[in-house]
Amino acid sequence: MPQRPEGTLALLARLDEGSSRTVRVGVLLPWANVAVETELPRLGLTHTVFHHARLVPESRTTAVDDAFWNGLREAAAGALDSLSHVPLDAVVLACTSAGFTGGPELPPGVITAFDALVGALASARLGRVILATPYPHPVTAAESEALSKMGIDVLAHASLGLDDGYPAVSAEEVLALVSALPEGAVRAADAVVLSCTGWHTLPVVRDVEQATGKPVVTSNLAIGLLAARISAGAAL
Structure with missing residues (x-):
């Protein structure tokens, strides 16, 4: 009987147990997103601190479309500036669809949830x-x-x-x-x-x-x- 593949939560726990240092990750959040702040703490990562900043698109909308995605990407620089005094190991724009729909360039070093x-x-x-x-x-x-x-x-x-x-x-x-x-x-x-x-x-x-x-x-x-x-x- 073939071996069942390792579950993602088990993989995450194994990586965390083998961690050698604590890291700080900046999370740039779409302004109406509540799921990220709900779920990331529940992952139980003992070697990660998540620091959040909210992105407000210029359109001040929440429905996914070009204005929303472009607005998130344009707001990334300001949100990142609010975290400028935090020593970050990585920064993630926590929107998946903003990562494959094009738009303005993100600040250097910022990746999207799609990249992750x-x-x-x-x-x-x-x-x-x-x-x-x-x-x-x-x-x-x-x-x-x-x-x-x-x-x-x-x-x-x-x-x-x-x-x-x-x-x-x-x-x-x-x-x-x-x-x-x-x-x-x-x-x-x-x-x-x-x-x-x-x-x-x-x-x-x-x-x-x-x-x-x-x-x-x-x-x-x-x-x-x-x-x-x-x-x-x-x-x-």
């Missing part, structure tokens, strides 16, 4: 994935294409078709979305990706891993894995 997601998949050698998101369908298709350009094969993807209101998505809705993915793609995949930092996915990670037999990588878990790899001295 790609890094988590690459470091674990999870090259074939199935993708589930709350995004509008064209945005999910754009992410699938962006992942493919990074060498990650998306075997199937599904989305809720929402442009806003991600914190209100229930655990049942996330599980139903994953269960609707084609069985053949699930069997062939190396991992399940739950993309977007704005919906609450941590409560369903173990359930999805149990149902699919695959490790689950979420956007917020990817930020945690980035921090844990830095503190463990692993290559990024």
